[in-house]
Amino acid sequence: MAILINDHEITDAEIAAELPHHQDCPNPLQRATTAVALRHILLDEAARLGLPIDSEEAAIEALLQSQIKLPQADEASCRRHYELHPQRFTVGELVLVDHILFQVTPNVPLGPLRELAEQTLQEILQDPALFATRARELSNCPSGQVGGSLGQISRGETVPEFERVVFAMASGEILPRLLETRFGLHIIRVVRRIDGHLLPYEQVADPIANALHASSIDAAWRQYTQLLVGRARVQGIELAGASSPLVQ
Structure with a gap:
């Protein structure tokens, strides 16, 4: 059965080109096919918004930057993470x-x-x-x-x-x-x-802030991707619960 994403039919060649990036997954073929399908959905949305499409990667990154705005994690959140997960910051x-x-x-x-x-x-x-x-x-x-x-x-x-x-x-x-x-x-x-011993908060504050910010972006990106999946015309593949192709 053909896989159709909006007006595009996914080809075997596209899946074959994507497949090497997912060899460590439990089902590489399924993961590669899903990634190709999601990429087309994101590129269609970038085109609809009039974003520059110099390359697929640049277009998807531009879409991310334009649609997802998250502040850096504040100190209270970072300290709470540090106190809740001391084992992550213990060395030796x-x-x-x-x-x-x-x-x-x-x-x-x-x-x-x-x-x-x-x-x-x-x-x-x-x-x-x-x-x-x-x-x-x-x-x-x-x-x-x-x-x-x-x-x-x-x-x-x-x-x-x-x-x-x-x-x-x-x-x-x-x-x-x-x-x-x-x-x-x-x-x-x-x-x-x-x-071992627990590293002082000041020594790990920046990595914690970066990790929390990245986690927030990941969660928001997944939610946004699912919103676009719900709007797209999808045939021949189940995309419910799929993550974006930027999230490996």
Whole structure:
């Protein structure tokens, strides 16, 4: 079925040219097709408003500048962000972590795997000295060969769901439940933690202001894009909830 955006039919060549920019997305073809469709909607609006169209990028940027006006974040907002998210501005924070991974794969039944993981966790909670032995016997991570040790980890080095948990644990603590991540089921022990120190507000005020301003622009741009989508004549593609092609 052809994809029509107002009076333009999107071609395979346009999608092919856009595709390399979206290879890290879960569905690159869909994301590329959506980006092309949205770009045409934005270019049509720029033309309707009589904005200069020296290039597609310049036209879309001119549309953004003319239609979205946002002030810089004030100091109160910046300080509130700083106080609500101290972990983002803490440096030198480290945890020494051991884990046992029960990897979830299509060929492994989840029920028996979870049962084995739960049984192993209970054994370790009763006798923490078993941790390294069980890691060598059962872990699907290469760290199992060294008793489950992942070494020292700083923020940003692991997946978010793992990071949130280990940086909230105390030295010597074994998580009393299984942690489920995109990799599987984990038994976790924090051997030692170094708390680091919080950077002074004055040192991070400008980056916070810039980040909040960028976030506001992003939210306003998405809202404006959806408004234009609602006005456009769209056939052959679902654009509800899509972001603009400037937002990767």
